[in-house]
Amino acid sequence: MNMLRKAVGHALLAGSILAMAASGQAGYARSAKSSTPPGGAPGDTDVTNRAKTLLAKMTPEEKAGQLSQYFYFGQAPATMTDPIDAAIAKGQAGALLFITDPAQTNKLQKIAVEQTRMKIPLLFGFDVIHGLRTIFPAPIGMAASWDPAMVEQAQGIAAAESRAVGLHWTFAPMVDIARDARWGRIFEGAGEDPYLGSAMAAAQVRGFQGRHIGEPGHIIAGPKHFAGYGAAMGGRDYDEVDLSDNLLWNVYLPPFKAAVDAGAGNIMSAYMALNGEPATANHWLLTKVLRDTWGFKGFVVSDADAVNSLTTHGLTRDGPDAALRAVKAGLNMEMIPPTMPGHMGSIATAVAEGRLTTAELDKAVQPILEMKIRMGLFENPYVDASKAEAVLNDPAHRTAALHAAERSAVLLRNENALLPLDRTGIKSIAVIGPLADSAREVLGSWVFPMNKAVGVGILAGITDKVGKTVRVDYSAGVNMPKRTYPSPFVMMETMMGTPAVKRPPIDDTAEIARAVGLAKNADVSVLVLGESQEMSGEMASRASFDLPGRQQELLDAVVATGKPVVVLLMSARPLNLKNSKAGAILDLWYPGSEGGHAAANLLFGDAVPGGKLPISWIPSAAQAPTTYSYLISHDQANAMHRYWDGSNEPTYAFGHGLSYTSFTYSNLHVQQPSYHVGEPVKVSVDLTNSGKRTGDEVAQLYIHQRSGTSSRPIRELKGFQRVTLKPGETRTLQFTLTPSDLRYWSAVTRDWVQDESAFDIWAGGSSNAALAGSFEISGR
Ligand code: NOJ
Numbered sequence: 001m002n003m004l005r006k007a008v009g010h011a012l013l014a015g016s017i018l019a020m021a022a023s024g025q026a027g028y029a030r031s032a033k034s035s036t037p038p039g040g041a042p043g044d045t046d047v048t049n050r051a052k053t054l055l056a057k058m059t060p061e062e063k064a065g066q067l068s069q070y071f072y073f074g075q076a077p078a079t080m081t082d083p084i085d086a087a088i089a090k091g092q093a094g095a096l097l098f099i100t101d102p103a104q105t106n107k108l109q110k111i112a113v114e115q116t117r118m119k120i121p122l123l124f125g126f127d128v129i130h131g132l133r134t135i136f137p138a139p140i141g142m143a144a145s146w147d148p149a150m151v152e153q154a155q156g157i158a159a160a161e162s163r164a165v166g167l168h169w170t171f172a173p174m175v176d177i178a179r180d181a182r183w184g185r186i187f188e189g190a191g192e193d194p195y196l197g198s199a200m201a202a203a204q205v206r207g208f209q210g211r212h213i214g215e216p217g218h219i220i221a222g223p224k225h226f227a228g229y230g231a232a233m234g235g236r237d238y239d240e241v242d243l244s245d246n247l248l249w250n251v252y253l254p255p256f257k258a259a260v261d262a263g264a265g266n267i268m269s270a271y272m273a274l275n276g277e278p279a280t281a282n283h284w285l286l287t288k289v290l291r292d293t294w295g296f297k298g299f300v301v302s303d304a305d306a307v308n309s310l311t312t313h314g315l316t317r318d319g320p321d322a323a324l325r326a327v328k329a330g331l332n333m334e335m336i337p338p339t340m341p342g343h344m345g346s347i348a349t350a351v352a353e354g355r356l357t358t359a360e361l362d363k364a365v366q367p368i369l370e371m372k373i374r375m376g377l378f379e380n381p382y383v384d385a386s387k388a389e390a391v392l393n394d395p396a397h398r399t400a401a402l403h404a405a406e407r408s409a410v411l412l413r414n415e416n417a418l419l420p421l422d423r424t425g426i427k428s429i430a431v432i433g434p435l436a437d438s439a440r441e442v443l444g445s446w447v448f449p450m451n452k453a454v455g456v457g458i459l460a461g462i463t464d465k466v467g468k469t470v471r472v473d474y475s476a477g478v479n480m481p482k483r484t485y486p487s488p489f490v491m492m493e494t495m496m497g498t499p500a501v502k503r504p505p506i507d508d509t510a511e512i513a514r515a516v517g518l519a520k521n522a523d524v525s526v527l528v529l530g531e532s533q534e535m536s537g538e539m540a541s542r543a544s545f546d547l548p549g550r551q552q553e554l555l556d557a558v559v560a561t562g563k564p565v566v567v568l569l570m571s572a573r574p575l576n577l578k579n580s581k582a583g584a585i586l587d588l589w590y591p592g593s594e595g596g597h598a599a600a601n602l603l604f605g606d607a608v609p610g611g612k613l614p615i616s617w618i619p620s621a622a623q624a625p626t627t628y629s630y631l632i633s634h635d636q637a638n639a640m641h642r643y644w645d646g647s648n649e650p651t652y653a654f655g656h657g658l659s660y661t662s663f664t665y666s667n668l669h670v671q672q673p674s675y676h677v678g679e680p681v682k683v684s685v686d687l688t689n690s691g692k693r694t695g696d697e698v699a700q701l702y703i704h705q706r707s708g709t710s711s712r713p714i715r716e717l718k719g720f721q722r723v724t725l726k727p728g729e730t731r732t733l734q735f736t737l738t739p740s741d742l743r744y745w746s747a748v749t750r751d752w753v754q755d756e757s758a759f760d761i762w763a764g765g766s767s768n769a770a771l772a773g774s775f776e777i778s779g780r
Helices: 002-022 044-057 060-066 078-089 102-115 139-144 148-164 184-188 194-209 245-252 254-261 283-293 319-329 346-352 358-374 385-392 395-408 458-466 488-495 508-520 551-559 595-603
Strands: 068-071 095-097 123-126 266-268 299-301 334-336 410-414 428-432 471-475 524-530 565-570 584-587 663-670 674-676 681-689 695-705 716-725 730-737 744-746 751-753 757-764 771-778
Touching: 044 358, 060 068, 060 346, 060 358, 078 102, 102 385, 123 358, 139 148, 139 184, 139 194, 139 395, 148 194, 148 385, 148 395, 194 245, 194 254, 194 716, 245 254, 245 744, 254 266, 283 319, 299 358, 319 346, 319 358, 346 358, 395 595, 428 458, 428 508, 428 551, 458 471, 458 524, 458 595, 471 508, 508 551, 524 551, 551 565, 565 595, 584 595, 663 695, 663 757, 663 771, 681 695, 681 716, 681 757, 681 771, 695 730, 716 730
Parallel strands: 068 095, 068 334, 095 123, 266 299, 428 471, 428 524, 524 565, 565 584, 674 771
Antiparallel strands: 410 584, 663 681, 681 730, 695 716, 695 757, 744 751, 757 771
C-alpha cells in the first residue's frame, strides 16, 4: 500500500518538478538541507535505547555476525547459496547484497527473523547507481543537468523501485571528485568541482532517503568512496592516491560533508590508502573526521573485499588482524565478495582474548542495529512481492527518465544553427554508428541483468518520432572494439549465467563505404559515436580519449560527403574528435532507459538542450589530470601553453553548453563594495534570452580571492541557477555568497579561515564567464 502511495507521490512530484523547471526555478540554494538531521532527530533516544537493549542480550559471535555483509546472487549457482543460507541461520550475517528478487529477499529474511536466536532482520543492499528498473542518465550526465531538484527526483524514483523489491540500502551516490577523465569511475560522479559535487551529493541523499531514514518507499544512501578515491594516480582504477591536505579538505571532502549534512545513513570506505594509511583502517578518516568532526551517526561499510585487502596493502598480518584494525579505526561492516573469506567472525575471538573490549565491539554494532530499527525492519521485515512490478513499471518513472535525459544533454557545438533539425524540410536521415542501434548502450554502466531494465536505443527513438514521414537509413559503420580484459561486470554476468549480448562483427571497410553512400543520399546524417558502456565504470580506465576502433575514420568519411552531420556522443569522458568539421555535437552521456526518445526530442527541438559540462573537455589524455580551478602559478600569462607541442586549454571549458537560443549577461552588481568577515555577500546579474526560442541557461557565479593566508584557485564556482526564459525575457538573478562559500581550509593554520581580501567575481554561462566585478572583505 505504501509503495503504491509512494508511486503516486512520485507522479505528483514529477509534475511539480516539471512545473518548477518551466517557471525557471530549478536553482541550487546552498542552504537547501534535508530535514534528516545528522543526529539529534526526534526519537533518537528511543532508537539508541532499543539498540542498547538488544546489544545487552547478544553474544560476541552474534555481534560479529552483524558486522558481515555477503554478496549473494539471486541466480547464482546453488553451490554458492547453501553456505550463506546456513551462515544467516547461525546469525553470522548482518546484511546481504546483490539480490533484487523480492521473493528471494523474503526467503532469506525469514531465515534471519525466524531461525536466529536474536531474530535481527537483515539489511539488503545493492548498487542502485542511476536507477533500478527505470534507468536514469549516468550520474556524470545527471550532474551535467546542473539541476539538483531533477536529480533528487530521479534518485527518489530509484529508491521507490528499490524498496519495492525489498532493498533497504544503495551504495550510492558516488561523490568522489574526478579531475582525471582517464579514470573510468568518472562515470559515477559529478565531475571535477566540489561545489557542484556537493550540490549533487546532497540532492542524491535526499532523493534516496526522503525526509528521514525509514520513510516508506525510500532507502539508505551510502556515499562513497571515503575518501580521495577519485585521485587515483594516472587515472588507473584502484591505484594509489597522493593527495595534499589542501586538495583533500577543499576539493575531495566537501561532497562527503554535504552528504553527511544531508543525513546519509551509511558511508563506504575506499580501497586505497590516504597518506599511506588504507582508508578502510584509517582512524583519522573514519573516526576523527567522519564522526568526531562531522557528527556522522550512521554506519561505515568497507568496499568489497577491502578488509581482506588490508593485508594485500602490507598493513595487516592476516585477516583477523585486518578485521581488528578496521573495527578499531571506526569501520562497522565488512563487505565480502562471493569467492573471498570474511574476517569479522574473528572479532569475537579478539574480544575473548582481550584485544578488543566489549565497549569497542558494541560501538561498531550499535549504528547497524540503529539503522535496522530506523528502517522499521523489526516491525516489517518483509516486502510485499505482489506489489513490486507495479512500482517498477510505473509509467511516471519513464516520463521522469525522459525528462532527466533531456536535461542532462550538453550541446557542445552547433555551427550555423544546424540543430534543431527542420522537421518540415528533412525527408531522409542516415543514422550511422556502432552505438546507434543498441538498447543496452544507452543504459550505461552499473546496470545488471537482474535490473531487467529496458532501454530505447537512438535509432529506435528517431524511428519512433519520424519514421512514418521521413526515410531513416541505418548503418553500424564500424565495429566497437571489445575490452581486452574482463570487467567485474562481465565476470558477474557470467556468474549469473547471463553474459552480455555479443554483436556479430562487421567488415569495417565495406561498412564505412556503405555508410558514406547512405549519408550522400540523406538530407542529414546523425552519427552515434563514443565509447561502449563497458569502457567506463569500475575497472574501466582508458589511456586515450580518441574514439575507439575506426570511428574517427567513419566520422571523417561521412563529414567529407559535405552533407550536414550531427554527432551524438555517448561516453562518460571527453573524447577527441580531431577537429572534425561535424556541424553539431550533442553529448548525451549515457542517457538511460528513455535515451532514444530524448535524443529524438532534442534533435527536432521538442526539447532544448540546457546542460553544461561538469568536467573540462580536454582534447587528449595527455592533458589529464586537469581542472578549470587551478592554483595560479608562475608565468600566468602563458598558463595555457605549458606544453611546447600543444596547448593545455580545453576544447570546451568546464560549465560550457549551448542552447538553441542565445543568452546575454549584464549588470553584474555586488550590493555593497565592501563587507565584513562573516557577512553574506549579495550579488545580482541580469540574464536575457536574446534568441528566438524558449530555452534554459545555467547561470554560473565564480570567485577568485586575490590574496590571503594561502593561495586560492584562479576561479571557483560558488553559485549556479538553471532557469528557463522566453525569447526576449530578462530576469534578474540573485546570488548570496555565504561565509562558508568564502572560507577555505588553509595548510598554514591547519584550519578553516576566512580572509580579509579583495575578490574578483564573474557571472556567465561557463567557467570562461567574462562579465566581471569585485568586492572587498574586511575585518570587523
Ligand atoms: C566495488 C566498488 O568499488 C563499489 O563502488 C561497489 O559498491 C561494490 N564493489 C559493490 O558492488
